[in-house]
Amino acid sequence: MDSRAAPLYAGDPRRLGRYELEGRLGEGGMGTVYLARDPDGRQVAVKVIRGELARDDQFRRRFRSEVNRARQVPPFCTAEVLDADPDNEQPYLVVEYVDGPSLSAVVAERGPLTPANLHGLAIGVATALTAIHGAGVIHRDLKPSNVLLAPGSPKVIDFGIAQAMEATSEHTGPDQMVGTVGYMAPERFGPGAGDLTAAADVFAWGAVVAYAGTGRSPFAADSPPAQAARILTQPPDLGVLAPPLRGLVERALAKDPAARPTSRDLLDLLLSTDPLRSPALAAALAEQPALLVAAEEAQAATDQQPAAQLTAAAVPDELATVAAGPTEIVRPAVQPKPAPPAPRRSWGRIANGALAATALATSLAVLGVVTGVLPLAGDASPSTTPSAPPSSPPTSAPLATGSPRATQLIAQDPLTAPKLWLNRDDPAQLTTCLFDDALVVTRGKLGPYRCPGPMDQLTDFTVAVDVRLGTPGSCGALWLRFAPNAGHLSGYLVRICPEGLHVATHGVGDGITVTPLRTLPFASPIPPDTTVRISATVQGSTIALERDGQPVGMVQDSTFKAGRMQLGIYADTQDHEPPFTVAYTNVEVRAFSNG
Structure with a gap:
């Protein structure tokens, strides 16, 4: 028995439902909390309601309602509600120990x-x-x-x-x-x-x-x-x-x-x-x-x-x-x-x-998302979709000329100083997202990294951003419709590499796995330290991608319906040494207007 639990009293129950009670953890105005074990041997905390409250029908109705709501609370720094029996002779609530x-x-x-x-x-x-x-x-x-x-x-x-x-x-x-x-x-x-x-x-x-x-x-x-x-x-x-x-x-x-x-x-x-x-x-x-x-x-x-x-x-x-x-x-x-x-x-x-x-909060900062190296399992076969002609100079021209237009402007940010996106220095992940006339992402190891930015959930939208790939082996990354799913963050990933765009799902089932959907090669590679404008239009089950206003290709997939858009970096090559760098400027986000 845990050292923080006191022995059971003579009048305490020894079992409630599926749970074997082992000791007392505390007592309060509503009842007594017991240390218990479930049928799998896992320790849990069982809160048993006081007898005078249990005999009150009004309280039972309230308790039943509040338990149902409490079970909807996700376990983010909370003790997860595991089970309850508000109709038991001794109503009880089971939570994570x-x-x-x-x-x-x-x-x-x-x-x-x-x-x-x-x-x-x-x-x-x-x-x-x-x-x-x-x-x-x-x-x-x-x-x-x-x-x-x-x-x-x-x-x-x-x-x-x-x-x-x-x-x-x-x-x-x-x-x-x-x-x-x-x-x-x-x-x-x-x-x-x-x-x-x-x-x-x-x-x-x-x-x-x-x-x-x-x-x-x-x-x-x-x-x-x-x-x-x-x-x-x-x-x-x-x-x-x-x-x-x-x-x-x-x-x-x-x-x-x-x-x-x-x-x-x-x-x-x-x-x-x-x-x-x-x-x-x-x-x-x-x-x-x-x-x-x-x-x-x-x-x-x-x-x-x-x-x-x-x-x-x-x-x-x-x-x-x-x-x-x-x-x-x-x-x-x-x-x-x-x-x-x-x-x-x-x-x-x-x-x-x-x-x-x-x-x-002048000196508050965060170390960053703890993400491991997520190597691609191998790119899909090159697409037969017609590729774009050689790149023209970058421009802030209208979005997505080869795909449906998202017309409702949500945000524009030059990304020259912290505003929609924020600075982050993450020594644990050997990564920084810092502003130097651009949002410059520098990573000292392989794998993905997402910079802190807006948290809004988007459904159908277009994002366009100027991208400059720095050191050899560097690939930018856009995460689209990225949100919690089945307890893990997941969504679409678009890697922006010199040779083309690599579209994948990221995080399905475990928050880690990257599953390629399609590779969309460029007609000509992006030269080193050259800025190109990449846009992604997400509408229904279609992701349409462009480089400098010209279509690169489309991907059909219906796995994700809504989520965040995030900027970051993703390096997965063993052919080049870190650090890897990507710079972003002039991001623009538009939603599809209703009607």
């Missing part, structure tokens, strides 16, 4: 977290909230004891289920609520406390991060009523919490829920990059490579708004003074509407807010 101490236990024993661990915690909890809110769930009881410091990344537990108890008036009177006072948002103490939004969890995120960085609640007081009074009337005491994380925490702890960032905003800001990379954050992600993967998967999983409806989030006044530069953003007019639980980064938001995020 997280082998790690709670944040509260670690801080009580060792004091505040180191800068590296603190940054990792901030990203991990923001990732969890992005996943939770994206599923339409509000945690309601985020606190240090509900954050477990597991190997690989933090894990948030006990999300969503508190609402079942809070909504049952017999067990929570008019002056009571579920939660821990020091981590409760001001609006939870008012008459409209039952109408909470995800902003309450963001407030709790700020309080949890402040606790982890200072060793105490930012609203510490002698009693819960005094704490509540401080939350309602006083600014937070953030002690020694240092920038740039301090600025994000202050924003999260705003008294007005509308003034707080969303959980997705927090994650985007934490993962924004700047040439002055934070050593603490770099160390956090170097020690926890799975953390960045989970964060980026959570971002991708919450990119659900069609391109034709892209909107820009409001930029805080003090950040709006940062010039966005020459990037042009064209967006359809939309009527204001309530924000969804987890808004995603949009082309408009990033163009207007990328430098603002940098101003807010």
Whole structure:
């Protein structure tokens, strides 16, 4: 039995459903949590509801509903919900057993977290909230004891289920609520406390991060009523919490829920990059490579708004003074509407807010997606599609003259400075995505690498970009309709090499495998250090590709329906030594207009 589990009491059940109970992990207002094993011998945590709650039909209905919603939360820095039986005589919930101490236990024993661990915690909890809110769930009881410091990344537990108890008036009177006072948002103490939004969890995120960085609640007081009074009337005491994380925490702890960032905003800001990379954050992600993967998967999983409806989030006044530069953003007019639980980064938001995020989080940076070498299994036979004539000089002429036109302009970016795409220095992967009058991608080993850029999910669209291949053996790469599928990131890959374009699926089934679909050779190779304009039009099951406005060929495949567009590099040749370099400028994205 795990050393953190206490022995079972004489009156405790020994078995619930398929699960053999082994010990006690804890007890709270809703019930007792047991360590158990499933039929395969895997350890799980089983939360058994208190008897008086189980006898309440209203609670059971709420519990059943909340369990169904909690099961929709993807396991990105959360303890996965595995099973539940709300109709059992003793209702219970089964979740992933997280082998790690709670944040509260670690801080009580060792004091505040180191800068590296603190940054990792901030990203991990923001990732969890992005996943939770994206599923339409509000945690309601985020606190240090509900954050477990597991190997690989933090894990948030006990999300969503508190609402079942809070909504049952017999067990929570008019002056009571579920939660821990020091981590409760001001609006939870008012008459409209039952109408909470995800902003309450963001407030709790700020309080949890402040606790982890200072060793105490930012609203510490002698009693819960005094704490509540401080939350309602006083600014937070953030002690020694240092920038740039301090600025994000202050924003999260705003008294007005509308003034707080969303959980997705927090994650985007934490993962924004700047040439002055934070050593603490770099160390956090170097020690926890799975953390960045989970964060980026959570971002991708919450990119659900069609391109034709892209909107820009409001930029805080003090950040709006940062010039966005020459990037042009064209967006359809939309009527204001309530924000969804987890808004995603949009082309408009990033163009207007990328430098603002940098101003807010000056030294935050990320190490990059941890990707291995993914060698091609061998190219498909050369296409018989007529090839393009010899290349003409690069131009920013209209897109896709040989294929259907996508006419609704979504974004234009010269890619001469961080705006839609961001800097990244990833020593662990021997790769950088840095701006030098172009987005220059340099890789010191074989394999693929995707640079951080917009997170919007696109369906039918055209992307055109000027590409310059640098050192011998370098190939650029476009990822199209790239998104989480069956738990893995996957989509279409177009490698841009001197001799032609190589189209493949990437990541089907495992997030790794590259399966060639077709090779489209150029009539003449791309000369070294020569800029060409490559465009890809994705419509339905057709991918049409052009070089300098002339058709190169088309590929038919219906595997992927929607996803991100990403720029990067892919080197797979053993004939040349690294480093490999590719430079991008003048990207343009258009969607197909409705009707």
